[in-house]
Amino acid sequence: MSPEQIITEALNRYERILVSYAKEITGDLESARDAVQETFLRLSRQDVVALEPRLRPWLFLVCRNCAIDHRRKVVRFSTEPIEDMDFASNEPGPDRRAVAGEDAARLRELVAALPRQQRELIKLKFEAGLSYKEMAEALKTSVSTVGVQLHDAVKTLRRQWLDENPEMITT
Amino acid sequence: MNDPRITAYALNELQGAEREKFEADLASGQHLQRDLLAACEITDAVGEVTEEPSEGLDPQARARLLREAIANQQSFRARRKIIRFAVPASLAAAASIALLLLVSGGTTTQKPAVAAARAPEVAGQENAPGQRVFVRSDSAKVASGAAASDPNSNAPVPQKRVMTWDAKVLGADVGPSATGGR
Numbered sequence: 565m566s567p568e569q570i571i572t573e574a575l576n577r578y579e580r581i582l583v584s585y586a587k588e589i590t591g592d593l594e595s596a597r598d599a600v601q602e603t604f605l606r607l608s609r610q611d612v613v614a615l616e617p618r619l620r621p622w623l624f625l626v627c628r629n630c631a632i633d634h635r636r637k638v639v640r641f642s643t644e645p646i647e648d649m650d651f652a653s654n655e656p657g658p659d660r661r662a663v664a665g666e667d668a669a670r671l672r673e674l675v676a677a678l679p680r681q682q683r684e685l686i687k688l689k690f691e692a693g694l695s696y697k698e699m700a701e702a703l704k705t706s707v708s709t710v711g712v713q714l715h716d717a718v719k720t721l722r723r724q725w726l727d728e729n730p731e732m733i734t735t
Numbered sequence: 736m737n738d739p740r741i742t743a744y745a746l747n748e749l750q751g752a753e754r755e756k757f758e759a760d761l762a763s764g765q766h767l768q769r770d771l772l773a774a775c776e777i778t779d780a781v782g783e784v785t786e787e788p789s790e791g792l793d794p795q796a797r798a799r800l801l802r803e804a805i806a807n808q809q810s811f812r813a814r815r816k817i818i819r820f821a822v823p824a825s826l827a828a829a830a831s832i833a834l835l836l837l838v839s840g841g842t843t844t845q846k847p848a849v850a851a852a853r854a855p856e857v858a859g860q861e862n863a864p865g866q867r868v869f870v871r872s873d874s875a876k877v878a879s880g881a882a883a884s885d886p887n888s889n890a891p892v893p894q895k896r897v898m899t900w901d902a903k904v905l906g907a908d909v910g911p912s913a914t915g916g917r
């Protein structure tokens with residue numbers, strides 16, 4: 565594949581996922597879009613052919629850094645504490661409404677209520693489909709840390725889900 | 736449910752020996768089986784409710800970005816091509832210059848005969864008769880200090896070893912050395 569094709573393919577494939585991921589960090593769509601644009605501009609200044617085998621974690625790592633930069637800029641001009649900001653949109657999309665019922669909506673709420681770090685992992689795993697290894701690379705951490713944190717997130721969800729739906733999980 | 740391997744297994748992230756070990760543990764542990772079932776239910780449910788992200792870039796901004804990215808990549812490759820050519824070329828040029836200097840420098844250095852004349856004993860070469868050379872003389876023992884100046888003193892006279900260089904014309908002695916001769 566030529567470098568131009570790699571860039572085009574990456575943009576087609578990861579644009580929306582990266583915007584969603586960046587929005588998780590920045591809290592607003594415009595900053596997320598800026599972060600994704602910056603990510604692809606940085607990609608274009610790299611040897612994309614050499615980068616291709618590990619392109620996915622690279623994109624998420626760079627996008628994350630860009631999004632964090634944008635978030636810092638927002639915080640600098642905002643009096644609102646960063647942790648109080650609502651990063652996750654609770655508004656269901658059309659597909660979501662069609663497929664899922666009340667349970668799904670509630671589960672999404674539970675995911676949205678997780679700490680930001682765990683939400684980020686959930687997004688990387690379930691939305692972007694990254695492996696533990698790729699997630700570790702994207703988050704600049706170890707595979708075991710990813711495993712432990714994601715397990716904590718699943719444990720929290722399970723506990724809360726069980727409280728509300730005791731019949732759903734066999735214990 | 737404190738074992739991170741449970742979630743890793745539910746998400747198909749355990750491989751090789753780790754996976755085999757977990758499956759062996761699973762076969763003998765009812766709690767583990769129950770926890771795995773619960774983890775699978777949750778991860779499956781989260782996977783199901785995770786929607787395809789719908790928001791992307793603004794279409795105009797996207798088209799602009801793609802153009803700029805491709806242009807960047809092309810100029811990146813052009814620059815790299817130049818670097819790939821320029822580095823070996825300049826290294827080759829530098830090596831050629833160094834080789835030339837080495838070759839031309841060899842012809843202008845001291846002639847072997849002169850070098851041998853300065854240190855014939857080192858060079859081990861014979862010199863032509865009548866050639867003026869410097870040779871190191873045998874050591875001379877000379878009394879030094881106060882003991883040397885007092886002829887009545889019974890104290891042992893410390894002596895120092897003096898190395899001298901005598902000018903010689905090969906085939907005939909030239910005369911006393913600069914230190915007073917032997």
